[in-house]
Amino acid sequence: MARNVEFNEEEAIEKAMEVFWEKGYSAASMRDLTTAMQINSSSLYNTIGDKHALFVKCIKHYTESHMEQARKRARAARSPLNAIINLLNDSVNDIINKSNSCMIIKTTFEIANDDEEILGILKYNGDNTYQLLDSLLQEAKKQGELADNADPAILTDYLLSLITGWHESYILHQDPQRLRQMAQFVIKQLSQ
Amino acid sequence: MARNVEFNEEEAIEKAMEVFWEKGYSAASMRDLTTAMQINSSSLYNTIGDKHALFVKCIKHYTESHMEQARKRARAARSPLNAIINLLNDSVNDIINKSNSCMIIKTTFEIANDDEEILGILKYNGDNTYQLLDSLLQEAKKQGELADNADPAILTDYLLSLITGWHESYILHQDPQRLRQMAQFVIKQLSQ
DNA sequence: CTAATTCTGAAACGATCACTTCAGAAAGAA
DNA sequence: TTCTTTCTGAAGTGATCGTTTCAGAATTAG
Secondary structure (H helix, E strand, C coil), rough: CCCCCCCCHHHHHHHHHHHHHHHHHCCCEEEHHHHHHCHHHHHHHHCCCHHHHHHHHHHHHHHHHHHHHHHHHHHHHHHHHHHHHHHHHHHHHHHHCCCCHHHHHHHHHHHCCCCCCHHHHHHHHHHHHHEEEEEEEHHHCCCCCCCCCCCHHHHHHHHHHHHHHHHHHHHHCHHHHHHHHHHHHHHHHCCC | CCCCCCHHHHHHHHHHHHHHHHHHCCCCCCHHHHHHCCCCCHHHHHHHHHHHHHHHHHHHCCCCCCCCHHHHHHHHHCCHHHHHHHHHHHHHHHHHHCCCHHHHHHHHHHHCCCCCCHHHHHHHHHHHHHHHHHHHHHHHHHCCCCCCCCHHEEEHHHHHHHHHHHHHHHHHHHCCHHHHHHHHHHHHHCCC
């Protein structure tokens, strides 16, 4: 019938995601976003929608690639306990090497309280992450890599909380050693 | 000489703090702030300064009262270990009972990366909190309430990170039991 | 080709942003 | 009381906010 959309939506979302990631939802302006995406605002509104709809696509993209990476890393591990240890060490490395803090955590504290839709996406991501880690812990326990009295459900919540705290710690102190020591501490705790 | 300032600055800062706390720095408008403070923007700019200067006063006020409360609670405890246990339980109760997440954490993730002055204030608060908890752990160890091989420095970072994570967990799940279980888990861990 | 449809770019929308101006009210000093 | 200084309230500053409009370019169907 007629003309097709010129820009690649996936690439544009990726660019917008980076802007939201760095600046947060409120502080990112439509100008910032359209400039980074290299499209006109009319095209954006015609295809994706308003600022909020764009953010939804961006945070979904972030959580999905985040989960995909976590699962891929878990599959590559030699054993369940090893997958967990890698997950902890990878978390530390990501925190240290990336210039921004995790977008999921930033978004949770910025807008999850006032935005049902965003909260739902973050919850869904949280549940998936929980399940991944929980099943690893259950499997590790079954294989005798974990203490018999270990409680995977509590350990999962506990480890995920700890990792979130590491992000805050690194923003404040920018001290890799603090994170590595904590990771070693908790790994040792799990292993014995 | 002349007329005096009409409004009570301390009360006005308190009101502004609540607005920043709820909405965050970017999303709080000067209108929101002056309305809550019940003063005209000209008075605000004449006495306190611009939005950023106001925020500095608010976050300082928050951190100072936060620290004061923590120290007061610690002094009221029966023993060092008891002070730590109380701190953990009080943290859980605060998270559950307050409608907003901790302003310090929210601010860290929103603007600490791009704002040296705010980062400095948050670091100062972090250092004070660290010292409080570290000295409690050292004292508990000295009094035999902690295992001999316990490392207060690492434990301090570790507990503070965990508490930060609890805030995120509660935003997502609003599940008091998860927090209580984690608190019990870590208290048991410390006590043995 | 022409007609039909859709997308793009530039300009502009009203609203709101942080912030400023200034006349006049208020209050202490002499 | 009068002078002097300072604070307040209302109005307004230009800039930027998210969003819309629409003429014209682009593309496909017939």
